[in-house]
């Protein structure tokens with residue numbers, strides 16, 4: 001039931017309505033705070049601020065719960081696929097058989113890039129990071145409207161735009177990898193499913209098809225599914241922020257890719273691998289490195305540990321760790337980096353520095369080891385995160401567009417700069 005909260009400013013009391021979500025979280029509605037009192041709230045990094053109401057994903061970070069549209073992530077991981085989950089996130093319900101086949105058909109129809117877009121790849125230097133290519137190419141996509149959406153409004157064109165984004169992100173990702181590796185372009189095959197096609201487009205060589213392994217396909221599909229949404233994280237909030245100006249979905253998603261790239265967010269999977277490689281190169285088993293982290297030497301962090309929201313465990317990390325052991329066993333691979341990762345985890349989980357700060361392994365701690373075992377180069381890890389996250393961004397974009405009360409996002413600030421002063425001539429500036 002909705003109630004009220006009382007705020008007292010300079011002795012004056014203000015009654016604020018509260019909003020209670022379907023899972024019982026309480027928000028204090030301060031929508032009228034500034035107009036009635038002149039004050040604003042300040043919450044840098046938004047740790048206590050709800051930026052929207054959303055019906056897509058629920059997280060209880062204290063209990064380690066993650067649900068997409070009411071379905072527990074562990075159940076989806078066991079029973080669903082990335083594409084079915086993408087539909088669920090975007091359209092709100094698990095698809096019927098015909099809805100799923102229609103959705104898959106739309107993805108297939110929209111998986112090819114406009115031929116003219118291929119020339120953009122040539123303009124990037126050979127060592128360009130694939131995340132910079134991905135954001136630029138997704139943005140460029142909006143300049144190539146398909147015939148079917150040409151005269152449609154953003155809303156009418158949404159299903160096609162959504163399908164293009166999900167499908168073409170994969171095509172752009174694999175194309176950028178092949179360009180960097182000096183391989184000829186490869187094209188998706190109609191008879192392959194989404195994740196199979198990703199592996200085929202990455203690794204097939206002229207005259208030599210990549211041999212699909214069901215366990216590898218399943219592991220990668222699971223990685224995509226586990227990354228598919230995560231409520232108001234940095235990149236999704238960015239997508240919603242851009243969408244609030246009524247920018248198109250390509251521009252909004254491209255902004256999401258940029259936000260994801262940073263090592264504190266999606267870039268952490270690449271940073272984890274680089275950290276493990278560095279520890280291995282140093283001949284350390286992780287002990288020396290952890291001492292440096294705890295003593296904040298060079299502000300080092302144990303990458304793949306900690307989360308703004310999860311304060312007991314990250315349910316995605318539990319699923320992915322199990323999958324990591326499975327994939328390595330099935331591929332008959334041992335990896336010294338996995339041994340280091342396990343050692344780091346074991347020490348950190350029993351160390352007061354990490355326990356007192358509630359730092360636990362997050363999804364990125366083990367996903368990189370699986371991707372490495374499959375043969376994905378390290379600089380592509382965050383790109384795979386972006387492929388996985390695209391349905392979540394698209395779902396959040398749709399939610400903003402469908403919200404008849406949505407207004408442009410425009411936070412305020414507390415100004416701390418100089419007060420009014422007069423312009424100084426050059427001679428006066430000493």
Ligand code: CMC
Pocket residue numbers: 230233263264265266268293300301302303304305306307308309357359362363364
């Ligand atoms: N290693 C060592 N210390 C850490 C770590 C870490 N990974 N994360 C946080 N801390 C310490 C931090 O130094 C601070 O200590 P103190 O109180 O002594 O100053 C305390 O814990 C609180 O840290 P914070 O920076 O205020 O926490 P935050 O909620 O702002 O940051 C985080 C969350 C995920 C950015 C952070 O935990 C981190 O940098 N982790 C490593 C990067 C990483 O793995 N990111 C992926 C997140 S999961 C994928 C995704 O969804 O994006």
